[in-house]
Amino acid sequence: MTDFPPQPERPRLKGACCVVTGSNGFVGSHVVDELVRSGARVRALVRKSSNLRWLEGTAAEVVYGELRSPESLPQVLDGADFVFHVAGVVKARSRETYFQVNAGGTRSLLEACCACGISPRIVLVSSLAAGGPSGRGPAVTEDMPPAPISFYGESKVEAEKIAAGYFDRLPVAIVRPPVIYGPRETDVFQFIKAAVRWHFAPIAGKSDTPLSVIHIADVVRGLLDAALSDRAAGSICYISGPQPVTWESVADAIQEVLGRRVRRLCIPMPVVRASALLSEAVSAVRRKPALFNREKVREILADGWVCSTGKARREIGFDPQVDIIAGMRNAIEWYRAHRWL
Numbered sequence: 001m002t003d004f005p006p007q008p009e010r011p012r013l014k015g016a017c018c019v020v021t022g023s024n025g026f027v028g029s030h031v032v033d034e035l036v037r038s039g040a041r042v043r044a045l046v047r048k049s050s051n052l053r054w055l056e057g058t059a060a061e062v063v064y065g066e067l068r069s070p071e072s073l074p075q076v077l078d079g080a081d082f083v084f085h086v087a088g089v090v091k092a093r094s095r096e097t098y099f100q101v102n103a104g105g106t107r108s109l110l111e112a113c114c115a116c117g118i119s120p121r122i123v124l125v126s127s128l129a130a131g132g133p134s135g136r137g138p139a140v141t142e143d144m145p146p147a148p149i150s151f152y153g154e155s156k157v158e159a160e161k162i163a164a165g166y167f168d169r170l171p172v173a174i175v176r177p178p179v180i181y182g183p184r185e186t187d188v189f190q191f192i193k194a195a196v197r198w199h200f201a202p203i204a205g206k207s208d209t210p211l212s213v214i215h216i217a218d219v220v221r222g223l224l225d226a227a228l229s230d231r232a233a234g235s236i237c238y239i240s241g242p243q244p245v246t247w248e249s250v251a252d253a254i255q256e257v258l259g260r261r262v263r264r265l266c267i268p269m270p271v272v273r274a275s276a277l278l279s280e281a282v283s284a285v286r287r288k289p290a291l292f293n294r295e296k297v298r299e300i301l302a303d304g305w306v307c308s309t310g311k312a313r314r315e316i317g318f319d320p321q322v323d324i325i326a327g328m329r330n331a332i333e334w335y336r337a338h339r340w341l
Contacts, residue, residue, distance in 0.1 A: 022087030
């Protein structure tokens, strides 16, 4: 497996009690792994219906609870030194569900911390979707007003507003990553799978649209930097990979890793829109969130999704280490080793 520059040693985490919500998911499970490696005592908050495959074999203590059931939270929060609030939904059937989970869950968690009489350092994982697209202009920065274009982004803005209401009582740091890729991820994986298995890269929209993306190793780096920084509490920081990319350059990176040509397949927008409508129709019949919908089409049509990491570099010492070629090599090696490819 590709070796990256190692995560720095973090002595303050050794023996610390760290709670991770959404710990069974893509991002949360990687946070758990690094906290365990750092010597922390990790409590992994999961629902009873959760798949625990990424937690199996770890030293984390699995605690069952539900963010929308505040009475289940005191046992997991008791004595916590750090809380990483990663839980949330990125796909839902309605705007109401996004807000119930992403915003309502944040309120329940912060209220439970206050009710328990504890004041742990809290990292709230938000998203570039809360800030909105950059277009072809300058990168989005933290001092720009939020301009989300999706229900998901709107729900993340609401979660941030809720968190801001607790700044005087709790040390909450808000971190906004862009598109995240790497081992265990399932959405960008579809793009990678097409390139590896069938030797073509499906590109919807403009192939040169600038994008911020970030490998999961750098996400973990940024979240832990925020947790340990005395300057992060009460503020918002964007984190991202070393350089913006385009879907064209992502395809180039995969091509370099594979050592063979990857053809570009530009999908006409009428086909993209029709696919979104079909996916929504199937979703309605199955009563499950659509894998692709008209909100995703709006995001695809945006002229750019680039965020600035200047504040994160200055205030929390964030320094991304994984470029797109190394990141894609790591992801492809992992998917192959786990027979996803």
